[in-house]
Amino acid sequence: MHFGPHLLLAALEGLVTSAVLALTALGLSLVFGVMRVVNVAHGEFFMLGAVLAWAITTAIGGHPALGFLAALVISPLIVGGIALVAERLVLRRLDYNPEATIVATIGMLYIIQQLALTFYGPEARPVEPPFTYRILLPWFGYSGYKLSVIATSALLLVATWLVLTRTRIGLVMRATQYDSETAQAFGIPVDRVYGGVFALGAVLAAIAAVLIVPISQAHYLMGQDPLLLSFIVVIIGGLGSLRGTIVAALLIGMSDGIISMFFSPTLAKIIATLLVAMVLVFRPQGLFGTAAR
Amino acid sequence: MSEASPVKAYALHAGVIAFLFVLSFVLPAYYHGLLARILVLAVFAMGYNMLFGYVGLLSLGHAMFFSVGLYGAGLAVIHLGWSVPLAFLGGIACGAALAVVIGLLALRTTGVAFMIVTMMFAQVFYLVILYFASWTGGDQGMVVPQPARVLTFGATSLDLTDPTVRYMTALVLFSVVLLITLAIVRSRYGRVLVAIRENEERTRMLGYNTFSNKLAAIVVSGAICAASGAAYALLFGYVGSSFASVQYSILPLLWVLLGGAATTLGPLIGTLFMYYVTDVTSAYTSAYLLIVGIALIALVLFFPKGILGSLRQRWLGWLP
Amino acid sequence: MTPLLTTKGLSRDFGGLRAVDNVDFTLMPGEIRAVIGPNGAGKTTFVSLLSGRIRPSGGMIVFDGADITELPEYARVRKGIAYTFQITSIYANLSVYANVALPAQLTQRHGHSPSAVQGAVMDALERVGLADQAAMLAGQLSYGHQRLLEVAMGLALKPRLLILDEPTQGLADSEIDNFIALVREIAASATVLLIEHNMPVVMQLADRITVFNMGSILAEGTPEAVRQNAAVQEAYLGSAP
């Protein structure tokens, strides 16, 4: 294939990766930014979203779109509920101590993964996309559903941005992120904000998973890669910076596709990871963040 | 506190080593073999503890130090035909050299960024192993040939695949590293490391170059972890990329947190405990990860300082 | 007699703000020098430049005849410049003994015996009157005692120049009297540079006083001379609440 169409394809693929990554990473970034909690189980919330999407679509049957839409609403709600319970039962009682929460979320990772294996099984299971439309370009065909994932994700990101910047909820969250003690003094129920943010983070991961599951099946180990990539995105983008998270997700998603045009994929991953690490070393506040407080 | 009862501390450590020595003669074969493995991995945990427990630097990439020792020693035997002692020292040297490079870069960052940077360097290391599959065996790994795994002293030779020899070799390595750790912790240098953990700026203002001290700690930590990896390759005969994966970076963190960070014996206790829980639960259910997960959460909820850390806090203040 | 410390044209900007502006300063060995001035005058920035906690934007610092402008803070400490923090900065989770052992082992590095370190630690703790609390966790000390521990940590460095940043802040009156006696005793073996708001303390202790205002030296002289200085009075009365 010629360079131009090849680049176009790599870019489209990069956009899909970026779109899903941005949602997932945004969830991690919120938890990270507001609560200062490194949630190692974030990838498992992602996995849970996909597995539940499979369960819901299978239970509903009928036209694929019906099941998919139901999954898109119900699955994130369930995952959010589970996250809320975990937060109340464990993280809150640890007083959000950074090291203790890492261990606790590693524990959650094991528990969720094992439960998925026990009740869902080890197989990769497909979910039918709500519609199958193949867009025919002169050089290759492309999935219409993938394009819709990009659009949906963009809409959700804009919605999240509006909530964070234009509503009281967003203000409360930002105040808590900036200085939780002062926020508390101003009558903000920091404790409840933390619970909500942790649940919201999980909800975002679950939505991302429901969007991706018609493209790549639900599998009980599928949470590991998104976790790693989300970490990278959050760090590159800068803590708690929505704009940074999105730009970083684009950067990571696109570079993953485009670097692999020129190098063997493993070498591409080595180069990309090394580049990101070097960014961190020489610009620890991220590419878009301001210096840490 | 730090000056209190050195005799008790030394006696305890000597007692632990003696106890492990005696265990070699009373344990049933399975636990004997398992304990040899645990001793080697406890060295990995001790190396991790040196950095995480005493200096307060939380690395999520220590699998690379373990596996650079593993591959350094293993590949030296496989491809270069080195003898066991030479390969072991080679593995340690690789670990120390890698630690210098990683330290110079990663120590420019702190906190969460340090965690992520170390994780990413470890990921790069993992991918490099996969990339040079013709040398490393890639994801399948390679076997260190059994005939090469012999320690020769003049006329006598010790077969490292013999269970007793293997146990004793592992115990010697463990004891040496334990005593080195104890010596470092009780030394002036150990005091500086703890001071850096507690308040880095103050330590600089007391005349210490905290960067070079931290760098030295990473090198010591990396060399100890590499020693563990090298011993693993030579004693158990397999090198493979799974030892360089993220999982093996998280394991030493768990072991140390369980046993008690910044305690000399905590890494052993944590490794032992984790293996014990896994072994017992896996006999009853294949869902043992569930139980491990619950155990982890319960431990941080109720024993946040780990087993020995909690003991030290409540009853045994003199514990090093 | 050659000065212990001099600065030439020492300056430091923070963004657009010039916190320390072209300061020429000289300190003679053995004196007790107080630095006073209204809030925001640049006193703490100035001593931070001396100790190396922050880097100057311009100018130079000479200590004992050597240019130390580019030296990092830990190297300056090793040359004999000790600094005690304005906000107590002790190791709260370590014992009082361990807090002082850290600086003590630096100066005892050639003696190398544990007993030498122990002697130096107990000596420093006795001088500030904390010897009995050596085994306590530093975080459990009262605030006043924590301030004294700060001083003990400075003393254990056996400094040639001890910089005390508002050492009496938060101390009770009775503690202040003891403190004045302590500084006098320290001055027998070291030069003392003191930032202080408490005027009676300054007047009792200082051999000479340097007055800062707006990042520059407004006046300098004996306590008596400074007290008479019209510019100082204006700066203080004009800005003091």
Next chain:
Amino acid sequence: MTDKNGFFDLSTTGLTRRTALKGLAAGAGLAVAPGFVRYAQAQSSAPIKIGFQSHRTGIGAAYGRWYEKTTAAAVKAINAAGGINGRQVEVIIEDDGTDPGRGAEMVGKFATQHKTDIVFGTLFSHVVIGSAPAAGENKMPYFVVSEGHHVASTKLNRYVFQPGITDVKSQIQSMAPWIAGNVGKKVTMIYPDFAFGYDHRDYLPPALKAQGADVIAQIAIPPTESSFTKYFPQIPAETEVIYHVMVGPAVLTFVKELGEFYGSNRPQLFGFIDSLEATDINSPGLEFLDGSHFWEGSPRYAQPDDSDAQKAYRAAVGIDDNGAAVGDAKDVSTAAHMFGCWETLYVVKKAMEDAGYKGPEDRAKLVEATEALTAFAEGPEHPQGPKTFNGKIHQCFGIQNISKVEGGKLKVVHKTKIEDGLYEAEGDYTTQAL
């Protein structure tokens, strides 16, 4: 010293508790652990214990489950027919987490704790290679069902055998003539960027060359990849055949995306069914595979010309005509590989009987007896087909199936000959000491 006793109590109490449980189990004839499959103990002699190293968790879990089912069925059949040397067979399962380190620990556990007679059943290559040293050191016969070339490469040791499934080097070699003759001569390979893929990368081009065909491009894809479209532009336009061997949970995505990319206007496809083991060929998105060809070790779908042995085997394991679990059409088996468990157990039975095997002290005799085997005839013990066995490289060689996807089923269109897959031995295990 009280504290010291305190924490070492952990292991000692555990020990006594386990020992007690073991005693209880032996005394009362109770099954104490899952996977501790017990059968009525009619014999006076103790059962033959087979340690099954299973991938119950980790990346291999989907395979492990079907390997367990097949093993259970084979053991049931063997026991019903009187066992081995008149002794019943008992399987003890340990999970290796699909991890080589843990795999080695489990081999040690079988040897020293469970004191099994052999260890058996490992699938994933890295677990085999990681566990092999432990098997050699414990002098524990280790029968793997992995299809990797590692055993035949003679890089492992004398205690490791693969007598139930043909290795991948042989499989590839026997596919090449048919591909070159029937599908196309310009081949683009797509394979995972790790050892399993490297076997294909290294062995296919020379095999095709010998048939007058060429590999014109090789595309390696990292095993962690979850999206593949971006690699497809690297497929040269003149490609006649795409040869694909993807494995892992993302393979369905691979096929679907290939379909989206090409539509109906695609090159011929030839794949290894490894890609779609345990996956329904009629899953949404796989319509694209219609008309393409697959290698199958043993056919997933019942074939019109199935032997009685094959039919009996399918019934015993409990798979229906579509290769799914009887009673659950969604639970698709790993039919192309799992027959190896069945056949391996019968090889073990044969070798133990030849050796007059009595217990662990006869393990060396068992190794020699296994090495002395040369061929396995098709029949109830070897339902997949006849095989030859090379005792020097511990590897068997059998026929391979090439199946075409037609109307949502896999139909066998060609069976290779054993000779197609034979190659020069790379070494000789029998020269190693026992």
